[in-house]
Amino acid sequence: xxxxxxxxxxxxxxxxxxxxxxxxxxxxxxxxxxxxxxxxxxxxxxxxxxxxxxxxxxxxxxxxxxxxxxxxxxxxxxxxxxxxxxxxxxxxxxxxxxxxxxxxxxxxxxxxxxxxxxxxxxxxxxxxxxxxxxxxxxxxxxxxxxxxxxxxxxxxxxxxxxxxxxxxxxxxxxxxxxxxxxxxxxxxxxxxxxxxxxxxxxxxxxxxxxxxxxxxxxxxxxxxxxxxxxxxxxxxxxxxxxxxxxxxxxxxxxxxxxxxxxxxxxxxxxxxxxxxxxxxxxxxxxxxxxxxxxxxxxxxxxxxxxxxxxxxxxxxxxxxxxxxxxxxxxxxxxxxxxxxxxxxxxxxxxxxxxxxx
Numbered sequence: 325x326x327x328x329x330x331x332x333x334x335x336x337x338x339x340x341x342x343x344x345x346x347x348x349x350x351x352x353x354x355x356x357x358x359x360x361x362x363x364x365x366x367x368x369x370x371x372x373x374x375x376x377x378x379x380x381x382x383x384x385x386x387x388x389x390x391x392x393x394x395x396x397x398x399x400x401x402x403x404x405x406x407x408x409x410x411x412x413x414x415x416x417x418x419x420x421x422x423x424x425x426x427x428x429x430x431x432x433x434x435x436x437x438x439x440x441x442x443x444x445x446x447x448x449x450x451x452x453x454x455x456x457x458x459x460x461x462x463x464x465x466x467x468x469x470x471x472x473x474x475x476x477x478x479x480x481x482x483x484x485x486x487x488x489x490x491x492x493x494x495x496x497x498x499x500x501x502x503x504x505x506x507x508x509x510x511x512x513x514x515x516x517x518x519x520x521x522x523x524x525x526x527x528x529x530x531x532x533x534x535x536x537x538x539x540x541x542x543x544x545x546x547x548x549x550x551x552x553x554x555x556x557x558x559x560x561x562x563x564x565x566x567x568x569x570x571x572x573x574x575x576x577x578x579x580x581x582x583x584x585x586x587x588x589x590x591x592x593x594x595x596x597x598x599x600x601x602x603x604x605x606x607x608x609x610x611x612x613x614x615x616x617x618x619x620x621x622x623x624x625x626x627x628x629x630x631x632x633x634x635x636x637x638x639x640x641x642x643x644x645x646x647x648x649x650x651x652x653x654x655x656x657x658x659x660x661x662x663x664x665x666x667x668x669x670x671x672x673x674x675x676x677x678x679x680x681x
Contacts, residue, residue, distance in 0.1 A: 351639075355384060355388065358392070363628060364615050366408075370385045371385075372408070380392055381393040395427075398422040400422070403419050403422075406447070418447040418456050420441070420443055438458055440458045441459070441460065441461075443484075450488040450510060453467060454469060455486060457484055457499075458476075459500075464497055484499055485526050489531045502524075503521050503525075517554065521549070522559065526539055528575040545559055545562065546584075568588065570589055572589035573614075583599060585597050587614060595616065612629060612630040624637050
């Protein structure tokens with residue numbers, strides 16, 4: 325029987341070694357902020373982010389806040405998300421239940437009234453347009469940054485997620501009231517694609533070059549779709565310990581390492597890194613992580629932690645450092661568990677046969 329005890333111990337060591345050999349080690353640091361940091365954008369070597377509860381725009385350079393700006397206040401409205409037009413060097417800020425403002429150098433340059441913008445407005449800049457979802461009107465608005473003309477297109481119920489395909493100049497839209505995803509050509513401002521996902525609610529999306537849309541759903545799955553055909557390529561289910569993804573969650577694709585990062589915003593303190601088939605890392609950050617911003621020059625990822633009034637950040641170029649956060653390759657983990665179960669079953673059968681003799 326000693327051989328079986330040795331085998332049991334070996335198998336346990338095999339699991340632990342395999343688990344941590346494939347786990348990434350990342351040092352996570354914290355910057356204290358004003359109240360309620362929500363979402364941000366990278367521009368000119370800095371990260372500009374909204375401190376929602378303080379009605380402020382704060383600016384991070386490297387590892388510290390270097391500027392603070394007060395944002396205008398509107399009745400029953402709060403600043404929510406931000407995007408940047410690099411051609412005109414202008415920021416656009418979408419307010420929940422309020423306007424979209426154009427902002428630069430501490431001043432409001434203009435304001436756009438979107439009466440049905442509602443909750444969870446998504447905003448992004450793409451090829452001459454600032455694009456904003458309006459969940460109360462089931463529309464997407466297109467602000468032409470050249471002539472300030474505003475065009476709207478009716479989409480699915482409750483639009484709240486955007487993903488821009490810069491290869492084909494198409495903006496993809498998803499909503500919390502539908503399993504549909506629309507693709508809108510920015511060349512014509514017409515819907516040219518209409519896809520259906522497995523789940524019922526789209527909470528966050530991002531484009532993965534050259535031809536994939538990653539979609540995070542309220543059913544706690546990430547679906548990967550072909551951006552031209554809508555065919556579902558793969559699906560990743562989040563473990564119960566990582567829920568919940570909701571309308572405050574964000575997704576970004578990072579070209580430096582080819583991974584997709586997803587913030588688990590509701591009652592949690594982690595972000596998830598994944599490839600197209602599995603989770604490769606779970607990184608502990610602050611409470612209720614909302615926005616994610618990638619610094620393409622220094623290869624930092626910044627995380628806006630709404631619930632802890634902080635921004636977490638980590639360097640993708642870092643090797644092993646003190647105070648590491650270990651992530652788990654769940655595919656490998658469950659594969660090893662399966663192998664161990666099979667081996668133990670075989671051992672049990674062998675032992676039972678020996679006893680009969």
